[in-house]
Amino acid sequence: MTLTSLLPTLxxxxxxxxxxxxxxxxxxxxxxxxxxxxxxxxRLAEICTTPCxxxxxxxIPFSGGTASPLETMTVVVSTVTGxxxxxxxxxxxxxxxxxxWSESRLLGRVSHAREIPLDLHGVxxxxxxxxxxxxxxPGDVLAVPCADCFSVGDVRADRER
Numbered sequence: 001m002t003l004t005s006l007l008p009t010l011x012x013x014x015x016x017x018x019x020x021x022x023x024x025x026x027x028x029x030x031x032x033x034x035x036x037x038x039x040x041x042x043r044l045a046e047i048c049t050t051p052c053x054x055x056x057x058x059x060i061p062f063s064g065g066t067a068s069p070l071e072t073m074t075v076v077v078s079t080v081t082g083x084x085x086x087x088x089x090x091x092x093x094x095x096x097x098x099x100x101w102s103e104s105r106l107l108g109r110v111s112h113a114r115e116i117p118l119d120l121h122g123v124x125x126x127x128x129x130x131x132x133x134x135x136x137x138p139g140d141v142l143a144v145p146c147a148d149c150f151s152v153g154d155v156r157a158d159r160e161r
Contacts, residue, residue, distance in 0.1 A: 033107055101129075
């Protein structure tokens, strides 16, 4: 549990810490965005629409942030399409990937609501329980890091199965 989880009003000035090895090398968080090697994930979603992906070198564990020459990470940026009392639906497919759901980040706005456990559902039926702000609503944008490298075609709902 982080300080921003305990005191949600701190999110306005203090971003929740990122797990270094869950994100591509060169990633840092701001209160409203995640930036990877100078590329804003929020801006990427605005330009490319969601779902969209950003791939980069993984971080070598216990290296202080050194980029791996072999391993990759991909961040899926997805829009919340629906919310009910128990969970939220996203516009991306996650069935072929290994999302690190606990590292999911709300982009574009700062929520002062307490984090609650929610079931996140991809359009493929994949779901998992994640702690996210309790005021999540349709139209919110989330960044979800995933292991390995893949393309945007792998997360679109209209892909061939």
